[in-house]
Amino acid sequence: MGANSARFVTAINPGGSLLLITEDTMSEMRSHASATYPEECCGLLVGVFEDNQRTKRVEEAMRMENVFQKEERYHRYSIDPKEFLAVESAAESKALDVVGIYHSHPNAPAKPSQFDTARAWPSLSYVVMEVRDSKPLETRSWILKEDRSEFVPEDMSVEKK
Numbered sequence: 055m056g057a058n059s060a061r062f063v064t065a066i067n068p069g070g071s072l073l074l075i076t077e078d079t080m081s082e083m084r085s086h087a088s089a090t091y092p093e094e095c096c097g098l099l100v101g102v103f104e105d106n107q108r109t110k111r112v113e114e115a116m117r118m119e120n121v122f123q124k125e126e127r128y129h130r131y132s133i134d135p136k137e138f139l140a141v142e143s144a145a146e147s148k149a150l151d152v153v154g155i156y157h158s159h160p161n162a163p164a165k166p167s168q169f170d171t172a173r174a175w176p177s178l179s180y181v182v183m184e185v186r187d188s189k190p191l192e193t194r195s196w197i198l199k200e201d202r203s204e205f206v207p208e209d210m211s212v213e214k215k
């Protein structure tokens with residue numbers, strides 16, 4: 055785990071960032087998105103930063119509860135900070151990090167909203183899933199620009215385990 059970061063340096067456009075994720079983790083996120091429809095789901099991606107944080111290798115998706123007020127959950131999510139910290143410290147004890155956050159967009163494109171942009175942190179990956187009629191459609195990963203002005207798309211590589 056984490057020892058082979060050099061393998062990817064030449065494969066990616068320099069400066070671009072990459073999210074490495076397994077098919078199993080993708081399925082787990084998609085199931086979560088279906089289960090909470092028509093409300094947004096949210097969760098944390100636990101894994102390792104590689105290649106000066108440009109690459110994130112996801113080991114696991116952790117479901118979080120959407121604690122935003124109920125009537126607004128169709129287009130808003132919020133993760134309980136206590137739950138976040140618990141996952142973060144559990145990850146650290148295994149030499150892992152929270153490398154990203156995922157959430158769903160019921161009946162909306164897989165693109166961060168203004169609300170998402172205003173609340174995001176640089177360096178984490180933001181995976182957004184479009185869901186319609188309980189079916190997950192497009193899944194995309196995004197990275198906040200350093201100046202926090204907007205999200206830019208991030209390459210995703212979905213690997214068989």
Ligand SMILES: [Zn+2]
Pocket residue numbers: 129157158159165166167170182
């Ligand atoms: Zn959103």
